[in-house]
Amino acid sequence: MYTTELKDKNQKSVTPVAAPEDPERLAAFEARVAADDFIEPKDWMPDAYRKTLVRQISQHAHSEIVGMLPEGNWITRAPSLRRKAVLLAKVQDEGGHGLYLYSAAETLGTSREEMIEALHSGRAKYSTIFNYPTLTWADIGAIGWLVDGAAIMNQVPLQRTSYGPYARAMVRVCKEESFHQRQGYEIMMALAAGTGAQKRMAQDALNRWWWPSIMMFGPPDENSPNTAQSIRWRIKRETNDELRQKFIDVTVPQAEAIGLTIPDEALKWNAERGSYDYGAIDWDEFYAVVRGEGATAKERMQARVKAWEDGKWVRDAAAAHAAKRQVREAAE
Amino acid sequence: MSARFDHAIRLGDDALILGQRLSEWCGHAPMLEVDLSLANIGLDLLGQATHFLGVAGEAEGKGRDADKLAFHRDVLDFRNCLLVEQPNGDFAQTIARQFLFSNWQELLLTEVAAAPDTALSDIARKSVKEVIYHCRFANEWVVRLGDGTEESRKRMIEGLDWMWRFVDELFDAKDGAASLRPEWDKRIATVLSEAGLEAPKPRRGTMGGRKGHHSEHLGHLLSEMQFLQRAYPDARW
Amino acid sequence: MNKVWPLWEVFIRAKNGLSHRHAGSVHAADAKMALEAARDTYTRRMEGVSLWIVPSAAIVASDPGDAAELFEPAADKVYRHPTFYVIPDNVKNI
Numbered sequence: 001m002y003t004t005e006l007k008d009k010n011q012k013s014v015t016p017v018a019a020p021e022d023p024e025r026l027a028a029f030e031a032r033v034a035a036d037d038f039i040e041p042k043d044w045m046p047d048a049y050r051k052t053l054v055r056q057i058s059q060h061a062h063s064e065i066v067g068m069l070p071e072g073n074w075i076t077r078a079p080s081l082r083r084k085a086v087l088l089a090k091v092q093d094e095g096g097h098g099l100y101l102y103s104a105a106e107t108l109g110t111s112r113e114e115m116i117e118a119l120h121s122g123r124a125k126y127s128t129i130f131n132y133p134t135l136t137w138a139d140i141g142a143i144g145w146l147v148d149g150a151a152i153m154n155q156v157p158l159q160r161t162s163y164g165p166y167a168r169a170m171v172r173v174c175k176e177e178s179f180h181q182r183q184g185y186e187i188m189m190a191l192a193a194g195t196g197a198q199k200r201m202a203q204d205a206l207n208r209w210w211w212p213s214i215m216m217f218g219p220p221d222e223n224s225p226n227t228a229q230s231i232r233w234r235i236k237r238e239t240n241d242e243l244r245q246k247f248i249d250v251t252v253p254q255a256e257a258i259g260l261t262i263p264d265e266a267l268k269w270n271a272e273r274g275s276y277d278y279g280a281i282d283w284d285e286f287y288a289v290v291r292g293e294g295a296t297a298k299e300r301m302q303a304r305v306k307a308w309e310d311g312k313w314v315r316d317a318a319a320a321h322a323a324k325r326q327v328r329e330a331a332e
Numbered sequence: 333m334s335a336r337f338d339h340a341i342r343l344g345d346d347a348l349i350l351g352q353r354l355s356e357w358c359g360h361a362p363m364l365e366v367d368l369s370l371a372n373i374g375l376d377l378l379g380q381a382t383h384f385l386g387v388a389g390e391a392e393g394k395g396r397d398a399d400k401l402a403f404h405r406d407v408l409d410f411r412n413c414l415l416v417e418q419p420n421g422d423f424a425q426t427i428a429r430q431f432l433f434s435n436w437q438e439l440l441l442t443e444v445a446a447a448p449d450t451a452l453s454d455i456a457r458k459s460v461k462e463v464i465y466h467c468r469f470a471n472e473w474v475v476r477l478g479d480g481t482e483e484s485r486k487r488m489i490e491g492l493d494w495m496w497r498f499v500d501e502l503f504d505a506k507d508g509a510a511s512l513r514p515e516w517d518k519r520i521a522t523v524l525s526e527a528g529l530e531a532p533k534p535r536r537g538t539m540g541g542r543k544g545h546h547s548e549h550l551g552h553l554l555s556e557m558q559f560l561q562r563a564y565p566d567a568r569w
Numbered sequence: 570m571n572k573v574w575p576l577w578e579v580f581i582r583a584k585n586g587l588s589h590r591h592a593g594s595v596h597a598a599d600a601k602m603a604l605e606a607a608r609d610t611y612t613r614r615m616e617g618v619s620l621w622i623v624p625s626a627a628i629v630a631s632d633p634g635d636a637a638e639l640f641e642p643a644a645d646k647v648y649r650h651p652t653f654y655v656i657p658d659n660v661k662n663i
Contacts, residue, residue, distance in 0.1 A: 043633045068359035068367075075355045079560035079569035080399050081348075081385075085378045088355050092371035092613075099364055099610055103594040106576065112596055137560055137569070169593070176614075187569075195567050303360065311362025313487070314423045317480025318598035319574060324479065325599065363574070365595055365606035372609050472601055 021046055033234055038164040041107035049233055052226075053163055054108050055124075056235060058115045061101035063127035064094045066119075066300050070134045071143060079137060083187070087140065090180050097173050104165035120305050128286060129216050131294025138191055138198075138205035144184015146206075146213040146251065152177050153247050154217070157237030185254065192258040199259075206255065207263045214278075215286045217244040248276050337391040338411075340452060341401070342507075342542065343444070344384030345412035348402055349550070350433065351377035352557055356420055369469060373430070376462040383455045390451075403561035407551055408544040415498035417541070417550045421491065424477050424484065428491030430470040435519050436502045438463045439512045471523045478527025485529075493532050500537025507542060575624055577603040579611055582619035589621050597622075 025044050032039065039045055068091045075091065078084035102112050118124035129147050134140065155177065158170040191202035218240040221227060230236035238246075248267075255262050266279030288294070354374035361367035385398035396404075415433055420426045441463060444456035477488040503513040524531055540546065560569070574596040580589035592611045597603035603622040612620070631639055656663055 040633070042630065065359075065364065072359040075358055076352060076556050077559055079403075079567075081378060081382045081402055083569060084355070085375060085382070088358060088371055088375055088378070091358050092368055092375070095359075095364055095367050095371070096610055096613070099368070099595065100593050102364075106594065112576075172593075190569055194569075195564065197564060198567055307360040307362070310360075311366075311423070313481065313483050314362035314366075314477070315574060315598075317484030318476045318602065320484075321476040321480040322599040363596070365597065365602075365610065368609045369605060372613070469605060472605075476598070 030232070033162045033232070036160070036234075037162075038167065039162050040164045048229075049235075050108055052230070052233075052235060053166065054105055054110050057101055057105040057108070057163075057166055058110065058118070059125050059127075061098045061105060061115065062119045062124055063130065064098035064101065066126045066130045066304060067147075068094050068098075069300055069303055070130055070132070070296075071140060073134050074137060074140050077137070078140075086183050090144070090183055093176050093180065097169075097176070100169040100172055101166075104163075104169045107165045108163075116308060120301070120308065122292065122301075125290065127216060128289040128294060129212050130300060131289050131297045132208070132212050133296045135208075136201050136205060138188070138201040139209065141184050141187030141191060141202065142205040142209040144180055144182075145188055145254070146184075146209050147216070148177060148180040148184060149251060150213050150216045150247055152181060153243050160234070160237070162234035188260070189258050192260055202258075203260055206260050210263050211281065211285075212289075214244055214248060215281060217241075217247065219283065219286070220281075245275055248278055252276055334391050336449060336451065337388050339444075339449075340384050340388035340391060342411045342413075343441075343452070343456075344381050344388055344398070344401070345410050346416050346433075346437070347377040347384060348381035349410075349412045349553065350416040350429075351375075351381055352553060353416065353418075353420055353429075354426075357426070362423055370426075373466050373469065376459075376466070380455065380459050380462070384452070387451045387455070399561075403558045407546050407554060410541075410544060410546065410550060410554075412541055412546075412550075413498065413501050414538060414541040414547055415495060415502065417547055417553060418495060418498065419549055421494065422487055424487035424491035425494055426491075427470055427473045427477060428488070428495045430466065431474050431523070432492075432495055432499060432502075432520070434463055434466040434470050436509075436512065436516055438467055439515055440509060443512070474523050474529075475527040478524070478529040488527070489529065489532075492529070496532040497535055497538045501539045501541060504539065504542065574598045575626065577607070577622045578625050578628060579607040580621040580623070581607075581611060581617035583617055585618060589619065592616075594625060595622075 026046055029039075029045060029049075039049075071087060071091050071094075075084060075087050078087050102115060105115060106112065115124065119126065129150075134143070152174070155170055155174055159167055159174055161167045161170065188202055188206075191198040218224060221239045221241045224240055227236060227239055231239070252262060252267065264279045266277065268277045269275075270277045289297070351374045354370050354377065357370045358367065358374075361370055381402070382398050385401045389396045389398060389401055413433075415429060418425075418429055438460060441456040441460045445453050445460055447453050447456075474488065477484040479485070503510050503516070521531065538547075561567075575598075576594050576596055578594050579592045581592045582589045592607075595603060595606040595610055597606050600622065604620060607620050607622050611617070
């Protein structure tokens with residue numbers, strides 16, 4: 001799922017430190033990346049590159065794991081056997097994506113335990129979108145359609161990101177992701193073509209999820225100081241605003257096709273630009289959610305911390321058993 | 333009610349209710365890898381439920397499909413065993429339930445797979461492969477928890493103790509499954525022995541699920557599961 | 570987590586005739602769990618017929634710093650490639 005370079009407005013960004021590092025190695029590294037070559041684990045890399053990647057990949061992983069919760073909320077209440085199975089498979093996929101990404105991050109020298117500790121302590125961020133509540137079944141449709149849609153827009157270019165394990169994880173993720181978006185849109189289609197109550201449910205979900213979804217692409221380009229460096233290092237392939245515009249342009253017709261209205265009065269096709277003009281985004285809301293003040297931020301963290309702490313005795317038991325086995329087998 | 337309906341509705345309800353219980357773990361398991369494993373088992377069971385309930389609906393001949401059966405019956409008409417509707421509890425309780433059930437289900441489905449009723453045997457044949465994996469998963473965890481730490485051993489004993497009263501129902505002579513008991517006993521004993529655990533002490537079996545007399549848990553489970561279809565009876569999803 | 574549940578690398582053979590390819594990693598307490606975790610994580614879409622799991626600590630990798638001495642000398646030895654040899658067109662099957 002999607003992650004952005006999430007920082008509080010006042011937090012310092014990661015600036016490149018070329019001075020203490022060998023200028024020759026740095027030049028060679030930059031040349032490789034510019035030539036579309038891949039950097040693999042244990043290759044020399046600038047410290048800033050490693051740090052940025054650990055943060056971006058692990059936050060992407062955390063987003064997938066936390067992302068299991070808003071949708072997981074509706075598995076037991078899914079309104080048909082097929083919807084239940086598809087949703088369970090989708091949420092399971094999200095867990096799997098988290099796994100691929102944790103796996104990629106570990107090749108950079110961090111560990112699963114360290115990353116989880118960072119998430120639970122609040123030091124590591126996850127995508128703001130998952131701090132919004134799922135109030136009705138229609139929210140599940142909206143999430144698949146809009147949130148996965150936004151994630152796909154971000155993830156497809158990352159298949160050629162410079163760090164090999166991250167790129168390969170993204171290839172796997174992208175293969176699985178398109179079913180996620182289709183699943184969501186299909187739910188919205190069924191609701192929009194359904195009873196009056198269902199139509200109302202669908203429109204209400206769109207009203208609540210639209211703006212948070214376009215905020216997923218991160219702050220406007222002028223407020224994203226690391227964009228140039230991230231693009232040069234191929235950690236990012238397009239800017240926040242470019243992706244946001246693309247997303248809006250493809251999604252508006254999808255809403256129109258099922259008779260739903262995007263909740264933006266300023267939304268208007270601009271023939272000159274060949275794109276939709278859209279209204280002002282409430283960036284105060286975005287930064288508040290990044291700070292941890294999102295509607296369900298406490299519930300999300302509580303759930304993750306509880307699962308981890310409640311599960312400690314299980315992890316300890318499995319480790320203890322494995323150790324006992326080893327001792328017994330060595331004695332034989 | 334035909335014999336095929338009776339048979340199919342039990343197989344379907346067992347799978348449906350246990351699938352529902354396992355899906356409650358999604359996002360809350362002790363380790364991400366375990367989350368995926370539990371979801372896989374849940375998905376297998378939901379698939380089985382859809383197939384078996386579909387056969388039941390056809391056998392009944394009143395136009396009810398699998399969804400109608402799943403979302404529009406009340407507790408008195410559910411035919412699952414009491415074991416599968418038990419709450420998840422902690423991980424040991426969940427493993428205890430899976431351990432006792434899957435080992436039984438594998439033996440049962442192997443028989444159904446060889447039976448002359450092709451509508452059911454085809455589904456059973458495919459399902460047995462899945463259930464063999466469920467047994468493997470559950471058996472290994474019983475051993476890890478039974479022979480892990482003091483705490484895990486205590487919880488594993490408690491989990492088995494909770495579930496044990498629901499074992500006799502699985503082998504109720506009236507259901508024709510009594511012949512599976514000796515083989516099941518052997519399997520269970522083998523795993524418990526490897527885990528360094530004793531079988532819970534014998535006790536009076538609690539029965540009733542097969543005739544619609546369930547535990548207090550099923551009503552709550554169905555309220556949650558059926559809410560949308562019940563609240564919006566004219567809607568399609 | 571590395572101390573409690575070690576890391577294992579996962580290799581999958583997509584179908585017979587192909588080699589095992591690296592797919593990623595899983596954390597597991599023992600080999601059986603690792604195999605099941607690998608199967609549940611990496612083969613949900615019928616991606617394979619065979620799995621290898623290897624404790625990550627057991628893998629010996631070449632050092633990228635040694636790439637020059639390990640791999641570049643091979644670049645000079647073009648006589649190992651069939652295209653180095655010129656055979657007249659009228660001579661077949663060689």
